[in-house]
Amino acid sequence: EVQLVQSGAEVKKPGESLKISCKGSGYSFINYWIGWVRQMPGKGLEWMGIVYPGDSDSRYSPSFEGQVTISADKSTSTASLQWSSLKASDTAMYYCARQLRGESAFDIWGQGTMVTVSS
Amino acid sequence: EIVLTQSPGTLSLSPGERATLSCRASQSVSSSYLAWYRQKPGQAPRLLIYGASIRATGIPDRFSGSGSGTDFTLTISRLEPEDFAVYYCQQCGSSSLCSFGQGTKLEIK
Numbered sequence: 001e002v003q004l005v006q007s008g009a010e011v012k013k014p015g016e017s018l019k020i021s022c023k024g025s026g027y028s029f030i031n032y033w034i035g036w037v038r039q040m041p042g043k044g045l046e047w048m049g050i051v052y053p054g055d056s057d058s059r060y061s062p063s064f065e066g067q068v069t070i071s072a073d074k075s076t077s078t079a080s081l082q083w084s085s086l087k088a089s090d091t092a093m094y095y096c097a098r099q100l101r102g103e104s105a106f107d108i109w110g111q112g113t114m115v116t117v118s119s
Numbered sequence: 120e121i122v123l124t125q126s127p128g129t130l131s132l133s134p135g136e137r138a139t140l141s142c143r144a145s146q147s148v149s150s151s152y153l154a155w156y157r158q159k160p161g162q163a164p165r166l167l168i169y170g171a172s173i174r175a176t177g178i179p180d181r182f183s184g185s186g187s188g189t190d191f192t193l194t195i196s197r198l199e200p201e202d203f204a205v206y207y208c209q210q211c212g213s214s215s216l217c218s219f220g221q222g223t224k225l226e227i228k
Contacts, residue, residue: 104211105154
């Protein structure tokens with residue numbers, strides 16, 4: 001079964017760092033782009049960026065460039081999203097998703113990781 | 120950056136009725152890179168349509184997508200109870216950068 005399994009919920013304080021993960025299985029991880037999507041409480045979906053595990057090429061939405069780092073480790077079939085200094089406004093659900101080969105749509109989604117940033 | 124505007128914001132219909140959801144882009148979008156998703160409460164989104172009109176694996180034929188240029192449509196021919204959810208369109212342009220519309224909530228009338 002093709003699936004993406006994300007790490008568990010996190011509660012952090014402003015200024016702290018964080019790295020959340022997304023492990024792929026059931027397919028050739030290195031051959032598919034993995035993307036990250038933010039959903040703030042009660043709001044819509046926001047496309048953050050994508051990474052290609054085969055060569056670690058990454059692309060960022062202008063809204064998130066410099067705010068987060070998207071990476072992938074092909075040896076563990078794991079993609080990651082990290083922050084160096086969290087803000088309260090980073091409180092959201094974060095989804096990873098696999099991009100269809102040759103397309104731009106996300107066909108397989110992780111279950112989501114809830115990140116709460118509060119003092 | 121291409122902005123997608125979905126309408127209406129909320130659509131109130133009854134099971135068995137036909138739903139028509141709109142997605143308008145601020146500039147022309149390649150049909151190859153226009154997708155639709157459904158998100159039920161508490162769940163991750165699910166891909167319905169990609170390439171503007173291609174149904175994803177396992178998606179029933181009551182869902183259809185159409186459009187080109189700046190105007191795209193998702194049609195649900197006969198609403199089932201599980202179709203009452205939020206729908207998002209997504210586009211990807213140059214340099215593989217993408218964006219979502221703000222969503223349309225389909226609620227039971």
